[in-house]
Structure formats: structure tokens, C-alpha cells
Amino acid sequence: AELDTLDLVVLAAILLGTVAYFTKGTLWGVTKDPYASSLANASGAKAGKTRNIVEKMEEQGKNCIIFYGSQTGTAEDYASRLAKEGKSRFGLETMVADLEEYDFDNLDTIPDDKVVFFVLATYGEGEPTDNAVDFYEFITNEDVNFTEGNEPALGNLNYVTFGLGNNTYEHYNSMVRNVDKALQKLGAHRIGDAGEGDDGAGTMEEDFLAWKEPMWTALAEKMGLEEREAVYEPVFSIVEREGLTKESPEVYLGEPNKMHLDGTAKGPFNAHNPYIAPIAQSYELFSVKDRNCIHMDIDISASNLNYQTGDHIAVWPTNPGDEVDLFMNVLGLSDKRHTVVSVKALEATAKVPFPTPTTYDAIVRYHMEICAPVSRQFLAQLAAFAPDAESKAEMTKLGAEKDYFHEKISVHHLNIARVLDIVGKGQKWTNIPFSAFIEGITKLQPRYYSISSSSLEQPKKISITAVVESTQLPGRDDPFRGVATNYLLALKQKQNGDPEPCPFGLTYEITGPRNKYDGIHVPVHVRHSNFKLPSDPSKPIICIGPGTGVAPMRGFIRERVQQAKNGEKVGKTLLFFGCRKSTEDFMYKDEWEEAKQVLGDNFELITAFSREGTKKVYVQHRLKERAEEINQLLEQKAYFYVCGDAANMAREVNTVLGNIISEQRGIPEAKAEEIVKNMRSANQYQEDVW
Ligand code: FAD
The missing domain is CATH 2.40.30.10 (Translation factors)
Incomplete structure (x- = not known):
């Protein structure tokens, strides 16, 4: 039955499109393409929109707002999935909202028959994501002020939280924890547990799936919702535009926004508007065949x-061409890949994540993470559209059984097209509405x-x-x-x-x-980042940068060489670098020698080659060997920098530094750890890890 609805919607949209075509859009009193999404106007998209969330909810008839604070798209993706599930399973009137686009001083006027979700990623050193900075500062402010001045201020607010974090970082999920604490303090009522997903352990998706079921149960009880059988309802209509071809100048073939389409791209260049930069030069840094x-x-x-x-x-x-081809092929879209389509949100608060009109090919190639890990929930959802009973059963099993999914899919790093190809044994999955992919696959980051x-x-x-x-x-x-x-x-x-x-x-x-x-x-x-050299170049610095962690350290050392050339006094500069073999992946070897010529004894490179000799040696071992000198430099207020692998190296370096301080200063471990913590807060210890 849901397909019939879809057909009707598509038909209606085609009719509308035809009218638009013949009237050249004048029906709307404007000459622009009536289907062009707001994104097409890049940063101009925000003009004239309300920042009042309560007004927006009322205007759109919503009772459930799902805010997201997202850096890499995962939190945004989870927010969309929750919105979809809330609507299809419980009939909630959901909307997804970017935290950056609203004000928060009237959160206290949201009535208690509504619910607000916060899906919040923690970024870097326990920071909010770029789009959540203002919200975070507002809600955690001691003197936060709301319009009504109730006591407690948020006594009417029902909320749900899920955090996305990484346990290898010092401030695990601190964003969601601090927001939750702040909301509790303001008297708001949390429904369900404060969920936490852990990217460090690789369990983000499973943590999310495990958290949301009891949350829905609690929410249904609190709001008196009845669960119904979920039917797929598309969020977007896809209308094929017969009058347009991929040569038509108004068709987006991967251009990120209208300025890029018109050839008038100008700054500010940011996460919505890239600069198409010339590459001055590029070269290989490794001297082995099989790694680059x-x-x-x-x-x-x-x-x-x-x-x-x-x-x-x-x-x-x-996206790579072969993966785009496979995706088109498995969906039976190969012949239609250059067909021009307009994509429109069927519901006012949903956003088309790319500019249109465009082609299937451009959407898949430039706007979707088609190579990314597959979500188990997404497979379960696609089961309904399987080409035969056997594939349907397999998709249902993959969706339901965590271990089976892991063994069949995750271990092999299969992406969505590869899964469909394998499960369907080469059959084409022509029943899946394309909207399901726009909804179910993260936008290319x-x-x-x-x-x-x-x-x-x-x-x-x-x-x-x-x-x-x-x-x-x-x-x-x-x-x-x-x-x-x-x-x-x-x-x-x-x-x-x-x-x-x-x-x-x-x-x-x-x-x-x-x-x-x-x-x-x-x-x-x-x-812009906070990973910065001391403003006084005469301060000593200690840089730990194994592998590609050497990247910003190269910047730092070149900077100090330049400062020395400019006649400035440059302090002691230590670089701990590690790789497998001095003959294979020893990056920038010649540059370090050049630095030495300018900085003299003030520069020293300390290497750790893990695959030379009998014992594996890493940067943290070298650091330990230099304990006395490191401690002396720290006592001279040296800055300490770590870049690279967050999972193991950065942690171990942190521990080793604590050991060094404890041993050299003859103080207990706990006291030394405290000193390292304080160095971090004073920006004397800086990390750039991923
Ligand atoms: P992706 O395609 O994004 O894959 C990355 C990983 O995701 C894979 O290794 C795999 O573990 C997982 N994955 C992807 N698809 C699947 C799948 N289908 N199934 C299962 N798992 C999958 N890198 C550098 O080399 N140098 C730097 O200087 C550097 N600086 C960084 C600074 C910051 C602040 C951050 C956040 C990251 C930095 N990185 C750096 C990492 C970099 O951003 C990329 O993550 C990295 O280059 C990989 O990108 P990719 O698109 O090639 O891989």
C-alpha cells in the first residue's frame, strides 16, 4: 500500500512539474526552478527563516524535535533515523533540526506534551561540534536566562539524549554528559537513559541500536503513544525531468551549490562552500611499492x-568510479544514471541534502557516502524491497542478528551496494524507492x-x-x-x-x-584549530608525531626554521618520530637534516623504527629513555604536542609522561597525573589526534 501512496505522490509531483515546465515557473511568480532546493543557494539558504523553535513546531504541527550537534555527519544521520522511526512506529510528528539554526531562550515555553531530542557528538578535546557551540555555551552557562522565568526554568521540558563519543579521548562523551547535567539542573525531565555510543570501541551503531529500544518504550509510555506496524513512507519525491538533460546549464552535475554552477563561486569558503583549489605539486613520501x-x-x-x-x-x-557503477547497477539504474531528476522534500522540515535538478549519477558520485559501513537497521528496512523471498529473509536476518551481521558484513568492510549484490546474488533491487537511499546513507563528508x-x-x-x-x-x-x-x-x-x-x-x-x-x-x-605553537618562539617544544602524526609537526618545525632565519631566538625543539623502517616510510628525512642546519643543536630528531631490530620500538619508548631531559624541559615550561593515533599512541604517551614526571620529581603517580592534567588545561599539553 505504501508504494501506491508513493506512486500517487510521484504522479502529483510530475503533474506539478509539468505545469511548472510549461509556465516556466511563473506560477510561483519567480523564474527560478521551482524544484531547486534551498541548498542550491549555499549560504543564502538561511535568509528569512525563523530561529524560533516553538514557532516552527507550531507552524509545522510538530510534537517532537530532534536536534543534532554533528561534525562528521553521523549524529545528523542518527537524528534523521530517530525522526523517521518516531513517525513510522509511533506516529510522532517529528522534525530534525540543526542546533545552529535556532535560539534557545524559549526552550522553557515548549509544552509538556512535546519532546525534544538531543543527539550530540563530542569533538576533539571534549568540545562541542561546530554547529553546537552556541547551544552548548547557552545551556551550560551558570546564569542562563529563559523567557518565562519559571522555577525550575525547564520544568515543562521532556527530553531524550544520545551522545556520540570516543573512549580513547580524555573527555569521553563530555558534550552529551554536560548537556544532560545542565538540563537536569534546570529541572527538565529526561526520558529513557542518556545514551552513549563509543566510536573508540567500534560499537557506535550497536550502542545506538541497544539504547533506542528501551528509550522508545519509555517515551511511548510517557506520551501515551501506541506502537503501530511501521510502513515505509518516503521523505523525498524524485521526479524525472523529461525536458532536461545533463547538458542543460541548470542541472547540477556535482557542483556543491548555485555559485559553483553559475561559475561565480566566491568566499567565504567553508563547510557549505568549498574552494576549488589548484594543486601546486604532489609527490610520494614512501619508498615502498605497496603503501602510499x-x-x-x-x-x-x-x-x-x-x-x-x-x-x-x-x-x-x-566517490570512486567502480563503486558508483556497482551502486547504479545493483539498483537497476545504470541506463538511467544521467536522467535528470528533481528531488523535493515531501515534508516541510526535511532538507534535500544536495542541490537539484541533478542526475542519479551526480547524487551518488558527489553526495552520498556509498562506500561507508552499512547500518544494520538500514538492512532490516530494505528487506521489504528485496527481489525475492530468499534475499528478504537474509536481509531480515542480517538486520536482526548482531553477530551474524558482524561476521558477514563488517569483517569484510562491505558497503551497501556490495551487500545488496551479494545478498541478491546479482539480481537488481529495483523495488527500493530512491528516497530510502537519500534518507539512509550519510551525505558525503x-x-x-x-x-x-x-x-x-x-x-x-x-x-x-x-x-x-x-x-x-x-x-x-x-x-x-x-x-x-x-x-x-x-x-x-x-x-x-x-x-x-x-x-x-x-x-x-x-x-x-x-x-x-x-x-x-x-x-x-x-x-581553524587550537593546536598552536607558543607565541614566544624561545620556549622549548617537545613534539610527538609518529606516522602521519608528523604532519602538523612538520608545520611547526618549518615555522621555527623560518623564525630562526628571520633572526628570532628559537628554543629547544625535539621531534619524536616513528615509523616501520628507516628505508620505507621515513617521511621528510631530508627536511629534518635541513632543519638541523638552521637550528643547530636546538633541533633534535629522535626516531623509533618499529620493524627494525628484534624488539618493536615506538615513540613512547624513546620518550621514556629521555626522561631526565624531558623533565628538565618541562620545568622550563616546554610545550608538549602529540599528534596521530588516538586509540593507542596518544594514550600511552600521556601515561609515559606521567611516569616520567613521577620518577624524576620523586612524587606519587597520582600527583604526576594531576600535573599532566593541569598542563592540558593550561594548553601546555596539546593533542591533535584522530
Ligand atoms: P574512509 O573511506 O573515510 O575510511 C576510513 C575508515 O573508515 C576505514 O579505514 C575503515 O576503518 C572505516 N570504513 C570505511 N568504510 C568502511 C566500510 N564499508 N566498512 C567498514 N569500515 C569502513 N589522516 C592523514 O593521513 N593525515 C593527516 O594529517 C590527518 N589529519 C587528520 C586531522 C583530523 C582533525 C582528523 C579528524 C583526521 C585526520 N586524518 C588524517 C584522517 C583523515 O581525515 C581520514 O580519516 C583518512 O585519511 C581516511 O580517509 P578516507 O576517505 O581515505 O577513508
């Missing part, structure tokens, strides 16, 4: 972008890289140091490949005319939509 690490210099001189040493650059990747250049030395050129993700997994013919790093590899190969054949399929569009990135460009934006 790319150095890339990105030219920002023709943009108004700027950066400071220690900042991050975001790269907007393009930019990847961040620690800038490895110094802004003092080269203010208009940003360096990236990225190791290419390629892993041979059991049970797969081809290696698992990371999206962005292989995109960078392909760009490097093209720029240098490398002879290696591109392993990512013939339809890999590294020259961008309409070849706009040819010659040779990469879409980027800059994110």
Missing part, C-alpha cells in the same frame, strides 16, 4: 582563504587533514600529508580502499603522469563536474 603516503601542496593564493600553522584543511572527495606547512613560510600554500588507506581483507578479491585518500592518490598520479593504471574504475571523475576541477584542482576548506 601523499604530500600535496594546495594553492590558496587566488582565494580569500587563510590559515595558521596547526590548522586543519578539509578535502571534499569524489569532507575529510580533515592536519596542515603540514607553516603559514609563516608559505601563507598561500597549504600542505597535506596523507597516508593512503588500502587494506587487503580476508574474503575479498580487491583491497578495501579509503575514499578521500585514494582520490588524493589518483590526483597525484594524474598530476605527475604516473604510469600506474588507475585502479578505481573508468568512470572515476577526478576532473570534477563538467571537468571543472581539471588542470588540476581539489575542493577544500580550512578549519
Whole structure:
């Protein structure tokens, strides 16, 4: 029955589209495409919208708001899934809302027959995500003020929370914990447990699934909701536009927004609007055949972008051609891949996550994380659209059984198209409404890289140091490949005319939509970070940067070399670097020698090669060997920097530093740990880990 509704909606939309076509949109009193989503206008999208959440709820007839604080898209994705589930299973009138787009001083006027969800990721050192900074400051402020001035202020507010964190970081899930505490203090009523997902343990999805069931039960009880059989209702209508082809100038072929389509792209360049930057040069840093690490210099001189040493650059990747092809093929869309479609939200508060009109091909290639891990819940949902009973049963089993799912899917790093291909034994899954993919797959995310250049030395050129993700997994013919790093590899190969054949399929569009990135460009934006050198260059610094963790350290050391060349007094600079073998992955070896020539005894490189000799040696072992010197430098207020692997290395370095302080100063471990903590709060200990 749900398909009939869908058909009707699509039909109605086609009719509307036809009217629009013949009236050239004048029916709306405007000449622009009536289907063009607000996103097409990039940053202009926010103009004229209310920031009043209560007004918005009333206007849209909603009783459940799902706010998200998201950095990499996962929290946003979970928010959408909760919204969908709340509606289909319990008939809640849900809406998803970006925390950045609303004010919060009237949270106290939300009536108690409504509920507010907070799905909040913790970022970096226990910080809120960029879009949640204002909310976090508001709600955790001691003197928070609300419109009504009730006592307790949020006595009417019912809320639900889920946090996304990583236990390898010092401040695990601190965002959701602090928000929950603040809401409790203000008298709000939490429904269900304060859920926490752990990316560090790799259990985020399972934590989420395990948390939400009892939460729904508690919520249904509290709000008197009856559970009903969930039927799939599409959130988006997809209307094929017969009058348009992929050559039509108004059709988006992967351009991120209207300015890019019109060729008038200008700053500010940010997470909604990348700069299509020329690549000045790119080269390989490793000297082995089977592993790659790319150095890339990105030219920002023709943009108004700027950066400071220690900042991050975001790269907007393009999906590999072979994965796009497989996705099209398994859905039976290969023949239609260049058909122009308009996508429209069927419900006022949902947002189309890319500009339209566009093509299926462009949506899949530029806007969806089609290579990402598959969600178990999504498979369960797709079972209803399986091509035969056997595939349906298998999808249901995968959706229901955690261990089975792990063994069949996760271990092999299968993405959605590969799963459908294997489960359906090559049959095409033509029954799945395309809307389900727009809803169920995260939008393609930019990847961040620690800038490895110094802004003092080269203010208009940003360096990236990225190791290419390629892993041979059991049970797969081809290696698992990371999206962005292989995109960078392909760009490097093209720029240098490398002879290696591109392993990512013939339809890999590294020259961008309409070849706009040819010659040779990469879409980027800059994110400012707190990982910074001391303002006084004469202060000593200790840098721990094994593997690609060396990236920002290279920036730091080049900066200090430049400062010395400028006649400034530069303090002691220690770099602990580790890799497998001095002959394979010893990055920037020659540059360290150059630094030594300028900085003299004030610079020292301490290496740890884990696969030379009989015992594995890592940077933390080297650090320990230097205990006395490290302690002396710390007593001279040296700054301590750690970059790279959050899961193991950064933790162990933290522990080793505590040991060193305890031993050298003859104080108890606990006291030494306290000192390390204080160093962190005073920014004397800084981490840039992932
Ligand atoms: P992705 O495709 O994103 O895959 C990444 C990982 O996700 C895989 O290794 C795998 O574990 C998992 N995964 C993906 N798809 C699946 C699947 N289908 N099934 C199961 N698992 C899957 N990296 C650097 O090399 N240098 C840097 O300087 C650097 N700086 C960073 C700074 C910050 C602040 C952050 C947050 C990250 C940084 N990174 C850096 C990491 C970088 O952002 C990317 O995560 C990394 O390059 C991999 O990107 P990718 O697109 O190639 O891989």
C-alpha cells in the first residue's frame, strides 16, 4: 500500500512539474526552478527563516524535535533515523533540526506534551561540534536566562539524549554528559537513559541500536503513544525531468551549490562552500611499492582563504568510479544514471541534502557516502524491497542478528551496494524507492587533514600529508580502499603522469563536474584549530608525531626554521618520530637534516623504527629513555604536542609522561597525573589526534 501512496505522490509531483515546465515557473511568480532546493543557494539558504523553535513546531504541527550537534555527519544521520522511526512506529510528528539554526531562550515555553531530542557528538578535546557551540555555551552557562522565568526554568521540558563519543579521548562523551547535567539542573525531565555510543570501541551503531529500544518504550509510555506496524513512507519525491538533460546549464552535475554552477563561486569558503583549489605539486613520501603516503601542496593564493600553522584543511572527495557503477547497477539504474531528476522534500522540515535538478549519477558520485559501513537497521528496512523471498529473509536476518551481521558484513568492510549484490546474488533491487537511499546513507563528508606547512613560510600554500588507506581483507578479491585518500592518490598520479593504471574504475571523475576541477584542482576548506605553537618562539617544544602524526609537526618545525632565519631566538625543539623502517616510510628525512642546519643543536630528531631490530620500538619508548631531559624541559615550561593515533599512541604517551614526571620529581603517580592534567588545561599539553 505504501508504494501506491508513493506512486500517487510521484504522479502529483510530475503533474506539478509539468505545469511548472510549461509556465516556466511563473506560477510561483519567480523564474527560478521551482524544484531547486534551498541548498542550491549555499549560504543564502538561511535568509528569512525563523530561529524560533516553538514557532516552527507550531507552524509545522510538530510534537517532537530532534536536534543534532554533528561534525562528521553521523549524529545528523542518527537524528534523521530517530525522526523517521518516531513517525513510522509511533506516529510522532517529528522534525530534525540543526542546533545552529535556532535560539534557545524559549526552550522553557515548549509544552509538556512535546519532546525534544538531543543527539550530540563530542569533538576533539571534549568540545562541542561546530554547529553546537552556541547551544552548548547557552545551556551550560551558570546564569542562563529563559523567557518565562519559571522555577525550575525547564520544568515543562521532556527530553531524550544520545551522545556520540570516543573512549580513547580524555573527555569521553563530555558534550552529551554536560548537556544532560545542565538540563537536569534546570529541572527538565529526561526520558529513557542518556545514551552513549563509543566510536573508540567500534560499537557506535550497536550502542545506538541497544539504547533506542528501551528509550522508545519509555517515551511511548510517557506520551501515551501506541506502537503501530511501521510502513515505509518516503521523505523525498524524485521526479524525472523529461525536458532536461545533463547538458542543460541548470542541472547540477556535482557542483556543491548555485555559485559553483553559475561559475561565480566566491568566499567565504567553508563547510557549505568549498574552494576549488589548484594543486601546486604532489609527490610520494614512501619508498615502498605497496603503501602510499601523499604530500600535496594546495594553492590558496587566488582565494580569500587563510590559515595558521596547526590548522586543519578539509578535502571534499569524489566517490570512486567502480563503486558508483556497482551502486547504479545493483539498483537497476545504470541506463538511467544521467536522467535528470528533481528531488523535493515531501515534508516541510526535511532538507534535500544536495542541490537539484541533478542526475542519479551526480547524487551518488558527489553526495552520498556509498562506500561507508552499512547500518544494520538500514538492512532490516530494505528487506521489504528485496527481489525475492530468499534475499528478504537474509536481509531480515542480517538486520536482526548482531553477530551474524558482524561476521558477514563488517569483517569484510562491505558497503551497501556490495551487500545488496551479494545478498541478491546479482539480481537488481529495483523495488527500493530512491528516497530510502537519500534518507539512509550519510551525505558525503569532507575529510580533515592536519596542515603540514607553516603559514609563516608559505601563507598561500597549504600542505597535506596523507597516508593512503588500502587494506587487503580476508574474503575479498580487491583491497578495501579509503575514499578521500585514494582520490588524493589518483590526483597525484594524474598530476605527475604516473604510469600506474588507475585502479578505481573508468568512470572515476577526478576532473570534477563538467571537468571543472581539471588542470588540476581539489575542493577544500580550512578549519581553524587550537593546536598552536607558543607565541614566544624561545620556549622549548617537545613534539610527538609518529606516522602521519608528523604532519602538523612538520608545520611547526618549518615555522621555527623560518623564525630562526628571520633572526628570532628559537628554543629547544625535539621531534619524536616513528615509523616501520628507516628505508620505507621515513617521511621528510631530508627536511629534518635541513632543519638541523638552521637550528643547530636546538633541533633534535629522535626516531623509533618499529620493524627494525628484534624488539618493536615506538615513540613512547624513546620518550621514556629521555626522561631526565624531558623533565628538565618541562620545568622550563616546554610545550608538549602529540599528534596521530588516538586509540593507542596518544594514550600511552600521556601515561609515559606521567611516569616520567613521577620518577624524576620523586612524587606519587597520582600527583604526576594531576600535573599532566593541569598542563592540558593550561594548553601546555596539546593533542591533535584522530
Ligand atoms: P574512509 O573511506 O573515510 O575510511 C576510513 C575508515 O573508515 C576505514 O579505514 C575503515 O576503518 C572505516 N570504513 C570505511 N568504510 C568502511 C566500510 N564499508 N566498512 C567498514 N569500515 C569502513 N589522516 C592523514 O593521513 N593525515 C593527516 O594529517 C590527518 N589529519 C587528520 C586531522 C583530523 C582533525 C582528523 C579528524 C583526521 C585526520 N586524518 C588524517 C584522517 C583523515 O581525515 C581520514 O580519516 C583518512 O585519511 C581516511 O580517509 P578516507 O576517505 O581515505 O577513508
